[in-house]
Amino acid sequence: MRADFDALAQIGATGNGGVDRPSLSPAHLEARAWLRSCIIDSGLEFRSDGAGNHSAYLPCGSQGAPILLLGSHLDSVPSGGRFDGPLGVLAALEALRVVKEQGLSLPFHLEAIDFTDEEGTLVGELGSGALAGTLALKALDSPRGGRQALEAGLQRAGLTEAGIFSAQRDPTGLAGYLELHIEQGLRLMNVQAQIGIVTSIVGISSYRLAFLGQAGHAGTTPMEDRHDAGLAASVFNLAARELVMREFPGCVANVGQIHFSPGAFNIIPARADLALEFRAPDAPILDRLEGALLARARDAAQQFRLELIYEQLDRVLPAEMAPVFQAAIREAAGQLGLKAIPLASFAGHDAQALAPVCPVGMLFVPSVGGISHSPRELTHWEDCVYGANTLLNAVIRLGGKNIKTE
Numbered sequence: 001m002r003a004d005f006d007a008l009a010q011i012g013a014t015g016n017g018g019v020d021r022p023s024l025s026p027a028h029l030e031a032r033a034w035l036r037s038c039i040i041d042s043g044l045e046f047r048s049d050g051a052g053n054h055s056a057y058l059p060c061g062s063q064g065a066p067i068l069l070l071g072s073h074l075d076s077v078p079s080g081g082r083f084d085g086p087l088g089v090l091a092a093l094e095a096l097r098v099v100k101e102q103g104l105s106l107p108f109h110l111e112a113i114d115f116t117d118e119e120g121t122l123v124g125e126l127g128s129g130a131l132a133g134t135l136a137l138k139a140l141d142s143p144r145g146g147r148q149a150l151e152a153g154l155q156r157a158g159l160t161e162a163g164i165f166s167a168q169r170d171p172t173g174l175a176g177y178l179e180l181h182i183e184q185g186l187r188l189m190n191v192q193a194q195i196g197i198v199t200s201i202v203g204i205s206s207y208r209l210a211f212l213g214q215a216g217h218a219g220t221t222p223m224e225d226r227h228d229a230g231l232a233a234s235v236f237n238l239a240a241r242e243l244v245m246r247e248f249p250g251c252v253a254n255v256g257q258i259h260f261s262p263g264a265f266n267i268i269p270a271r272a273d274l275a276l277e278f279r280a281p282d283a284p285i286l287d288r289l290e291g292a293l294l295a296r297a298r299d300a301a302q303q304f305r306l307e308l309i310y311e312q313l314d315r316v317l318p319a320e321m322a323p324v325f326q327a328a329i330r331e332a333a334g335q336l337g338l339k340a341i342p343l344a345s346f347a348g349h350d351a352q353a354l355a356p357v358c359p360v361g362m363l364f365v366p367s368v369g370g371i372s373h374s375p376r377e378l379t380h381w382e383d384c385v386y387g388a389n390t391l392l393n394a395v396i397r398l399g400g401k402n403i404k405t406e
């Protein structure tokens, strides 16, 4: 697993410990080709689907048994870390290898999967949403990464929009989904725990907003006469932060992009385009937060006598982790003598796309300094191994439980 991890980290490497593998980019496709060869060299069956999900399949269950999916994603955020996603895919692959070597038989088959575009540099949880049948057709109309990037990526990967939806699986064939991931926060490190038993995953919504003002001469236009879109964008960004910190404890909001146009030193910005994302632990709070943020945007537009337009790009629901999966993780960690604590995930994950159709579970390992989505992302290798062993042992424990009913 270590040799695989180090080899994979070289693909799309940014030279400072990170990787740059946006979904369906050449570097991402190179990583997928590398995974395919790993799967075949391991004597496992290679599979891929219309959404570009790549997987290793091990028929270790009885005839007609459902499949327990394990995995994560190989795509990264731009200039991201080398652990976010790959650790889960490689630990899943290693689990299949060990089950195969040991000749273990389980009440389900195993499949180690690399989901397409978890990070949303194109759409967001694209492959997992397609497999689950939860991907909305409209999600492809105005995707987070823009239509052009989506079309170019699909073409590069030999995929089609219609083909994406053919990836949907019959839920009766799915025993569930279990994912190992880095925590991307500080809670495990703060209590010296090795394993996080994920209890729930946060809901996430994203919008594109634009403030529309008037271009003008930056030198000759009196300050009080300006319709400056840039000012509204700045006021809104600060107002969003204040709103969340004052009125929405446990939630977050982020303006990840602001683009002023025409964009010159001496032109008053006519237009400011913003990428807004916000997260809440449950759907009603997510909806309340959405309304409050849009009200702040309207206030900012009014304050500077501007027009406001906006479009919701996606809304991923919060998800509860199946108690039987949490129990299997807790027992596996205990059996390995590891300290495990329950915790909610404020990062989104493929597991939340699958949660509506099958029982899901996640386990975390510590992130040094809580840093992620950065080349400085780091998990000590010892913790990666603890996570992989806990994943494997949780799979074996799930083999002894009645997953669908417990």
Ligand code: HGY
Pocket: 118, 119, 120, 346, 347, 348, 349
């Ligand atoms: O954005 C997230 O929470 C995840 O890393 N995709």
Ligand code: MN
Pocket: 073, 084, 085, 118, 181, 349
């Ligand atoms: Mn991830």
Ligand code: MN
Pocket: 077, 084, 119, 373
């Ligand atoms: Mn991520």
